[in-house]
Amino acid sequence: MSSDAPIIIIGTGLSGYSLAREIRKQDKTTQLLMVTADDGFSYSKPMLSTGFTKGKDADELAQATSGGMVEQLNIELRTHTVVTGIDAERHELLIGEERLAYSRLVLAWGADVIxxxxxxxxxxxxxxxxxxxxxxxxxxxxxxxxxxxxxxxxxxxxxxxxxxxxxxxxxxxxxxxxxxxxxxxxxxxxxxxxxxxxxxxxxxxxxxxxxxxxxxxxxxxxxxxxxxxxxxxxxxxAVGLRPRIELARSAGLETGRGIVVNRALETSLPDIYALGDCAEVDGHVLLYVLPLMACARALAKTLMGERTEVRYGTMPVMVKTPCCPTAVCPPPANASGEWEVEREGNNVRALFKSPDGETLGFAVTGDYALEKQLLAKEVPPIHP
Ligand SMILES: Cc1cc2nc3c(=O)[nH]c(=O)nc-3n(C[C@H](O)[C@H](O)[C@H](O)COP(=O)(O)OP(=O)(O)OC[C@H]3O[C@@H](n4cnc5c(N)ncnc54)[C@H](O)[C@@H]3O)c2cc1C
CATH class of the missing domain: 3.50.50.60 (FAD/NAD(P)-binding domain)
Structure with a gap:
């Protein structure tokens, strides 16, 4: 490995840019190269399904151009550049015939639509x-x-x-x-x-x-x-998303439903990490913002020298249907228990209770959606 090679982050979605931001909070100068297949604009993806409600078109949903991000984060950025392979042994990234050396490589390349x-x-x-x-x-x-x-x-x-x-x-x-x-x-x-x-x-x-x-x-x-x-x-x-795993698999990385990483976001090969929609973190594939933000904070510390494991707390998901505000915190897969449900019109409070009465998950709609924060305190975190 060439120690003077940059850290390379593939992807400029919320995962890639959140990680770069977290790194810059700790270190202003470490060389960061970001490579992205898209135009590198910064935007909040959850806002895409609120354009008409908020009265914003695509340009208004963009928060910064690629040039703006280069300045803000002091990064080198290659846009409209598709990574085609990884040579993990030589610590190199492939872009067609071109090879780029990395010291550490972060895969933040998201999920494909089905x-x-x-x-x-x-x-x-x-x-x-x-x-x-x-x-x-x-x-x-x-x-x-x-x-x-x-x-x-x-x-x-x-x-x-x-x-x-x-x-x-x-x-x-x-x-x-x-x-x-x-x-x-x-x-x-x-x-x-x-x-x-x-x-x-x-x-x-x-x-x-x-x-x-x-x-x-x-x-x-x-x-x-x-x-x-x-x-x-x-x-x-809108029939679903599938974490992008093909390139990782062909580079020899362990994959499952996503690119398999442990809680330190380490893949099965040295100096390669993954987070966000492409990653399966400690068995969890969570295609949401809160998990990727937690991963970005932990991984930034690891990359800056303090190996840190991510801890997932309780992470409710808000469904942006303003005609029926909805929040959900699904119970763990395979948890034993049952839903206890109250419904008045479109106001539903559903609590998933374990056999000994513990609340393991909830879903609330309409007026009951206001209770989401209180209920989230009752539900145990994903990583205790
Ligand atoms: C409409 C919509 C609404 C949503 N609402 C919510 C919500 O309310 N709450 C919530 O928590 N989550 C929500 N989500 C999910 C959330 O937005 C995603 O989990 C998150 O944005 C994923 O970010 P990411 O950076 O991991 O992936 P992405 O944003 O997909 O970024 C992937 C990046 O990798 C790049 N890339 C891919 N392949 C390559 C390659 N081979 N070479 C180079 N670059 C590559 C892409 O160009 C892109 O820059 C929503 C998603 C959608 C689509």
Whole structure:
């Protein structure tokens, strides 16, 4: 390893930039090189599903340009540069034929959207939104249009549904599950969100998948497995994300659902670390902001010489559906216990109780969402 080589961070999403910021709090001069496939603009990804509600377009959601980040963080930055491989033995990064030496390498390269292969010729009208550049393209395509069909009723599908309703768009949501956000919310809380979105004007087509997407006039016609036909101008595909693991795997790093790291964010190979949406940290794949911020703080200390393990506290997730404010802190996978649920209209308080009465998780909607902070204090942290 060349000790005068820089620390290289791949990715300028919230993980990459949060890490660089945390490093700079401790050290102003260590050489940092950031490499990113995108334009390197700094933005808060959770804001992408609030553009209409907050009255902001893609440019207004950007917090700083790549040039601004170079100045703010005293970094070297290569934008529109796709890393194609890692030579872990030689401590080098591959960008096509080019090789870049690193002293330490951090993978903060996020997750890929899952793309369904659906028959039909309407795919140019289908958009996935997982970064600011995607969002910019989507907003441009939306200009002058009115009808949006959303494939997927997960957190992101529901947030976009609410945001588009707030922008006066017509919204159809199609999903195979019998309610929204299965796996994240208990059914009563999920039904409250579906009911509130429906009252606000969304049309849900549940227990159905899209069999075909065909051009129809200036827009598309979706043929659903239920036999229904849905006409739309634009389609958002929000059917899930998958941590980017392929390059890591081919470089010999251990991978599972994500790039496997321990609590010090160390991968299975020396001097390579990972955090954020691409990482499986101590068995947890959590595609949210709070976990990556905790990882960035710990990893910055490690990279600056004080090996530090991340500690995940209790990390509630806010679902940005203002027509039915929702917060959830899912119980640990395989926890034994059951949901105790109170529901009055779209106000739901669901507590996941262990057999000895301990609250291990919660989901609250509507008026009960105000209780999220109090409830979060009752739930044990992920890492005790
Ligand atoms: C619409 C939406 C709303 C959300 N809302 C919330 C919320 O309310 N609360 C919450 O906690 N979380 C939310 N999330 C999730 C949260 O935003 C993500 O967990 C987080 O932003 C992930 O950041 P990241 O830096 O790990 O990945 P990304 O932001 O995906 O960054 C990955 C970076 O790696 C770069 N890259 C990828 N491959 C390569 C390569 N081969 N070479 C070079 N560069 C590469 C990319 O260009 C990019 O710069 C939301 C997500 C979405 C999509």
């Amino acid at each position: 793309r369904l292969s659906i028959p039909g010729d309407g795919h140019p009208h289908v958009y996935s939104i997982n970064d600011l550049m995607d969002y910019r393209a989507f907003r441009q395509a939306l200009s002058g249009r009115k009808r949006v069909a959303i494939m997927g009723a997960g957190l992101i599908g529901c947030e976009f549904a609410n945001d588009l309703l707030n922008g006066d768009y017509e919204v159809d949501v199609i999903a195979p599950s019998d309610t929204a956000m299965p796996g994240l919310l208990p059914p009563e809380a999920a039904n409250a969100v579906v009911d509130a979105l429906s009252e606000a004007g969304a049309r849900f087509h549940l227990e159905a998948v899209v069999d075909r997407i065909d051009r129809q006039g200036d827009g598309v016609r979706l043929t659903l497995s239920s036999g229904e036909l849905v006409d739309a101008d634009i389609v958002i595909s």
